[in-house]
Amino acid sequence: xxxxxxxxxxxxxxxxxxxxxxxxxxxxxxxxxxxxxxxxxxxxxxxxxxxxxxxxxxxxxxxxxxxxxxxxxxxxxxxxxxxxxxxxxxxxxxxxxxxxxxxxxxxxxxxxxxxxxxxxxxxxxxxxxxxxxxxxxxxxxxxxxxxxxxxxxxxxxxxxxxxxxxxxxxxxxxxxxxxxxxxxxxxxxxxxxxxxxxxxxxxxxxxxxxxxxx
Numbered sequence: 001x002x003x004x005x006x007x008x009x010x011x012x013x014x015x016x017x018x019x020x021x022x023x024x025x026x027x028x029x030x031x032x033x034x035x036x037x038x039x040x041x042x043x044x045x046x047x048x049x050x051x052x053x054x055x056x057x058x059x060x061x062x063x064x065x066x067x068x069x070x071x072x073x074x075x076x077x078x079x080x081x082x083x084x085x086x087x088x089x090x091x092x093x094x095x096x097x098x099x100x101x102x103x104x105x106x107x108x109x110x111x112x113x114x115x116x117x118x119x120x121x122x123x124x125x126x127x128x129x130x131x132x133x134x135x136x137x138x139x140x141x142x143x144x145x146x147x148x149x150x151x152x153x154x155x156x157x158x159x160x161x162x163x164x165x166x167x168x169x170x171x172x173x174x175x176x177x178x179x180x181x182x183x184x185x186x187x188x189x190x191x192x193x194x195x196x197x198x199x200x201x202x203x204x205x206x207x208x209x210x211x212x213x214x
Contacts, residue, residue: 002214003183004163006098007153009047010109012169014091015119018046018190020080025053028073034061046191047170049110049143078118087123088189090206095128097210106133108153108166110143110173132156144172147180154180167209171195185212 012018022041029036034057045053050070057065066072098105107129109116113136120126135153137143154164166177169187177184178198186199187209193202201212 001183002103003165004104005154005157005159005165006103006105006213007150007164007166007177007182008105008107009166009168009170009173010107010116010119011111012046012088012190013167013187014088014107014125015123016086016088017077017081017119018042018169020084021077022046024076024080025073028069028076029053029057032065032069034063042190047110047144047168047172049137050112052143074112074115077115081118081122085119085122087125088206090209091125092128094206094209094213095125098213099128103213104157104159106135106153106157108135108149110137110149112136112138144170145175145179147176150177150180150182154182165200165213168196168199171197174199185209 008014011021023038025045026036026038026041044056054065057063107116113134116134116136120129135149137149140148140152142148150166151161154161161181164182166182166184167187168174168177168184169191174184174186174196183200186196186202188196188202188204196202203209203212
């Protein structure tokens with residue numbers, strides 16, 4: 001099927017940020033007295049907006065995270081991005097092909113607009129995404145697994161949900177895409193295929209994606 005819009009998740013799909021951000025999130029939560037391993041962070045928070053971190057910690061411990069938690073965490077993440085972040089192998093090739101074929105695309109991420117832009121500038125992906133192609137959970141108030149973000153991106157891009165495909169690497173993102181009535185291609189580079197149940201297609205290497213998109 002040829003889609004009228006390709007919606008990319010950002011972290012772990014376009015930029016190789018999941019190992020960086022989950023390592024730092026686990027360390028910061030542990031530092032604050034909420035012991036968290038890297039594996040715990042991947043399982044509980046990968047693909048989610050920051051409010052999920054606050055909500056789960058409060059639910060599990062009855063304690064609120066500090067008011068400056070988000071600012072401190074993002075400061076650490078952005079500093080690490082400047083040192084370490086790279087584009088996902090093959091991501092540029094996919095974007096080049098979509099642009100050459102005239103297929104509209106955008107990014108819809110649980111991360112903030114600032115986080116998306118910092119990562120894109122560092123990796124050179126900013127040349128592929130104008131402001132009108134960037135959507136964040138900040139825009140809708142509810143992050144994945146709610147479908148709001150993907151539906152908002154489709155509406156703003158002028159495409160019906162059933163004509164969209166989402167490229168995702170997290171269980172929460174797959175659930176959000178399915179709830180939005182969109183096809184979803186699950187990227188298994190980090191997440192085991194079994195955890196992306198519900199995806200329309202699965203792929204493990206970005207070089208496979210262009211073929212899947214037709």
